[in-house]
Amino acid sequence: MRKPKIVILGAGYGGLMTTVNLQKKLGVSEAEIVLVNKNDYHYETTWLHEVSAGTLHHDRSRFKVADVIDKSKVKFVQDTVVDIKTAEKRVILENGELEYDYLVVALGYESETFGIKGLKEYAFSIANINSARQIREHMDYIFATYNNEPVKRDELLTIVVGGAGFTGIELVGELANRVPQLCKEFDIPREKVRIICVEAAPMALPGFDPELVEYAVTQLERKGVEFKIGTAIKECTEDGIIVAKDDQVEEIKAGTVIWAAGVRGSHLIEKAGFENMRGRVKVDPYLRAPGHDDVFIVGDCSLVINEEINRPYPPTAQVAMQEGVTCAKNLAVLVRGQGEMEVFKPDLKGTVCSLGHDDAIGIVFGRKLFGSSASFMKKVVDNRALFLQGGAGLVMKKGKFNFF
Numbered sequence: 001m002r003k004p005k006i007v008i009l010g011a012g013y014g015g016l017m018t019t020v021n022l023q024k025k026l027g028v029s030e031a032e033i034v035l036v037n038k039n040d041y042h043y044e045t046t047w048l049h050e051v052s053a054g055t056l057h058h059d060r061s062r063f064k065v066a067d068v069i070d071k072s073k074v075k076f077v078q079d080t081v082v083d084i085k086t087a088e089k090r091v092i093l094e095n096g097e098l099e100y101d102y103l104v105v106a107l108g109y110e111s112e113t114f115g116i117k118g119l120k121e122y123a124f125s126i127a128n129i130n131s132a133r134q135i136r137e138h139m140d141y142i143f144a145t146y147n148n149e150p151v152k153r154d155e156l157l158t159i160v161v162g163g164a165g166f167t168g169i170e171l172v173g174e175l176a177n178r179v180p181q182l183c184k185e186f187d188i189p190r191e192k193v194r195i196i197c198v199e200a201a202p203m204a205l206p207g208f209d210p211e212l213v214e215y216a217v218t219q220l221e222r223k224g225v226e227f228k229i230g231t232a233i234k235e236c237t238e239d240g241i242i243v244a245k246d247d248q249v250e251e252i253k254a255g256t257v258i259w260a261a262g263v264r265g266s267h268l269i270e271k272a273g274f275e276n277m278r279g280r281v282k283v284d285p286y287l288r289a290p291g292h293d294d295v296f297i298v299g300d301c302s303l304v305i306n307e308e309i310n311r312p313y314p315p316t317a318q319v320a321m322q323e324g325v326t327c328a329k330n331l332a333v334l335v336r337g338q339g340e341m342e343v344f345k346p347d348l349k350g351t352v353c354s355l356g357h358d359d360a361i362g363i364v365f366g367r368k369l370f371g372s373s374a375s376f377m378k379k380v381v382d383n384r385a386l387f388l389q390g391g392a393g394l395v396m397k398k399g400k401f402n403f404f
């Protein structure tokens with residue numbers, strides 16, 4: 001009898017957790033499992049603010065997919081997905097095609113610029129490991145350029161971060177630590193450099209615990225970060241950004257603008273014709289796309305409603321990884337044709353937000369943490385994610401042990 005073929009698209013948190021759990025559950029004779037990913041490596045998206053700022057080398061934040069899959073059960077295809085044809089149960093890749101019986105779409109997030117003029121052309125975003133490397137290299141170049149110009153332009157040294165959500169805050173935390181190193185390396189006085197974080201909402205980290213937000217903002221300001229709160233980015237130009245607060249419009253000249261003010265699901269979700277909201281599909285309780293009993297959607301391309309507040313869970317690695325576990329269980333049930341599928345219910349343990357490698361804020365199991373205890377917890381969380389993906393060996397190879 002022909003084995004059912006399961007194709008998993010994307011080896012980020014959602015796709016990799018589905019794969020490593022599925023390979024434990026199913027025997028070689030039960031299903032053919034194919035994992036497709038653009039690169040031959042997985043990167044820790046949750047560490048990309050460090051790669052962008054240059055406080056962590058990109059090789060520390062990635063590992064080979066081959067190192068964590070069981071090659072006797074999973075075939076890995078390094079290729080880029082260009083389309084999904086659900087009616088024909090086919091996936092179109094840049095270099096070929098794949099048929100499937102069951103599909104898992106885990107293609108992650110893309111930057112959402114909300115149509116703001118100039119952002120696509122002139123701003124950087126932390127979209128993947130390569131865009132993170134580009135930000136780091138760009139800042140190195142800018143700092144190296146400064147002392148080579150006949151007339152020094154201080155505005156070149158201004159770094160603007162759009163958005164004070166968790167990504168924006170974690171990024172400025174790293175930048176605050178990196179800038180003094182860059183200044184030393186390129187003989188530039190620290191006071192010449194501005195790090196400006198622009199947030200449209202009336203507070204940084206809107207909706208998070210106000211006491212912890214105040215701690216974060218105070219700590220970051222102490223390290224030289226300037227906040228412009230209640231201020232929206234309206235346009236990005238070659239020379240910087242245009243912002244508005246109430247009716248006041250201001251131009252901020254900057255050599256580096258990083259947009260960290262919004263994400264959406266993969267554009268391939270829209271292209272494939274799934275019903276979606278900004279590239280995210282409101283999945284059924286078992287994580288399937290409505291009307292497609294053979295297609296599971298996990299990670300940032302999925303949308304799960306938190307019934308208690310009737311709003312979607314935010315797209316996080318925590319949720320993506322838990323979805324991967326449920327998705328693998330449900331696929332095993334379908335392949336075997338026995339048992340009950342599991343209803344997905346996130347088990348949120350909390351949120352920890354770093355403020356550089358040496359400081360953080362967080363709420364874990366309902367307890368507020370800040371300073372060194374939160375920073376310790378952040379590294380525990382990062383190492384735990386590695387453990388769930390590749391076991392103790394991966395933690396030893398890539399883990400964070402700079403606890404103090």
Ligand code: FAD
Nearest residue numbers: 010012013014038045046080081108299300315316317318
């Ligand atoms: P991803 O992890 O983005 O993986 C998608 C994968 O699909 C990638 O491997 C990509 O290469 C591949 N892919 C994409 N398109 C294609 C294609 N066309 N063909 C083939 N392969 C493709 N969440 C937390 O819970 N905690 C945190 O501390 C945290 N910190 C974050 C820090 C930063 C800087 C950012 C940007 C996000 C952070 N998040 C955090 C959010 C979290 O990273 C995402 O929710 C999570 O990565 C989503 O997982 P995913 O599997 O859906 O996508």
Ligand code: NAD
Nearest residue numbers: 163165166167198199200201232233261262314315352353
């Ligand atoms: P986000 O949508 O959570 O935050 C974006 C911020 O940008 C918001 O505060 C918003 O008000 C602001 N903004 C939007 N438009 C703006 C404009 N024109 N000008 C200025 N500010 C503007 O996005 P994110 O921070 O990238 O987070 C994405 C997801 O990843 C979230 O679910 C988040 O929880 C998760 N994440 C988690 C962590 C963590 O747990 N440590 C870290 C990073 C990201």
